[in-house]
Amino acid sequence: MAGQKTLQLFILFMVLILLMEEAKLIDARRVRSRKRRSNYKPKKPSITELAKKVQELEDRLAEIEECKPCENEEPQQSPKAFLFPDKKKTDYIDAGTLDKDLNALTVSLWIKTDDTSKVGYISYANKDHQNAFVLYNPNNKLALISGYYHSGDTGVTITDGIWHHVCVTLGNDAFELYFNGDLKASTTADGIFIRKGGKLIFGQDQDCVGGCFDQVQSFQGEMTGINIWDHVITKEEISALAESCTVGKGNLLNMDGLGQDQAKGGVKLIDSTCKKPQKVLINGEYAYI
Numbered sequence: 001m002a003g004q005k006t007l008q009l010f011i012l013f014m015v016l017i018l019l020m021e022e023a024k025l026i027d028a029r030r031v032r033s034r035k036r037r038s039n040y041k042p043k044k045p046s047i048t049e050l051a052k053k054v055q056e057l058e059d060r061l062a063e064i065e066e067c068k069p070c071e072n073e074e075p076q077q078s079p080k081a082f083l084f085p086d087k088k089k090t091d092y093i094d095a096g097t098l099d100k101d102l103n104a105l106t107v108s109l110w111i112k113t114d115d116t117s118k119v120g121y122i123s124y125a126n127k128d129h130q131n132a133f134v135l136y137n138p139n140n141k142l143a144l145i146s147g148y149y150h151s152g153d154t155g156v157t158i159t160d161g162i163w164h165h166v167c168v169t170l171g172n173d174a175f176e177l178y179f180n181g182d183l184k185a186s187t188t189a190d191g192i193f194i195r196k197g198g199k200l201i202f203g204q205d206q207d208c209v210g211g212c213f214d215q216v217q218s219f220q221g222e223m224t225g226i227n228i229w230d231h232v233i234t235k236e237e238i239s240a241l242a243e244s245c246t247v248g249k250g251n252l253l254n255m256d257g258l259g260q261d262q263a264k265g266g267v268k269l270i271d272s273t274c275k276k277p278q279k280v281l282i283n284g285e286y287a288y289i
Helices: 002-033 047-065 068-072 237-241
Strands: 080-084 091-092 105-112 118-125 131-138 143-145 162-173 174-179 182-188 198-200 223-228 268-271 279-282 285-288
Touching: 105 118, 105 131, 131 162, 143 162, 143 174, 162 237
Parallel strands: none
Antiparallel strands: 080 223, 080 268, 091 198, 105 162, 105 223, 118 131, 118 198, 131 143, 162 174, 174 182, 279 285
16 A cells, blocks of 8 residues: 555656646746846746755655555445335345355444334345344344344344444354444354355345345345455454444455445435444433434
């Protein structure tokens, strides 16, 4: 990244030289138009001015070369979001399939909704299970199903109409749910196996592979920052994801691979309004605003 910025500054330096040459040409035209005025002297950049410009460029180059954090920046995604304006069976994101069998995975996304019904946020169905992986909202609390595993009630509610970051990890014989960067639920999850070749849907709960949707379970709201990895990422990585709606790129799926072509029915790709919620103390209890 530092090399790219160095190249950009070199190009800017060349542009500066071209502008100076253009200034000389303009002065030459002025001389020709005013050749009868013997007291006319073309204005040229002074040595001091040129030295100042060069010094500014050198200082900026030095800053870039010394910017070690730049090499470790988190990958950024497109600042777009999917809007589900209505609660319809025809509205969902078709994210294709999984092209490899999984014994572990991490799913991360940002959600904004006030729909308290039994909504399906993420659904992966294959020939083994219609609920090979499902993140949904029974009893207005997040829960996860993966085959024969069920997380039970996690106690996490996201239906207050503001943006929240949700991250689920399965692997290392454990299920964990992170909410806005904080670990909220953790249980044993032995023998996780998710077979490839199924259908991955956002915004519905599949009752058969690729369909059999129920309008009650249809999502209404917005989603962005969608990522899926084929392994359990670290707590530090999850914390970074919860700080920004555009950070991170899953190696199985991310927002760069999702667009209007994957949005079905009335789902629209829009400019994202996503931002990290603020945690405040209200009447002795913490809440998000």
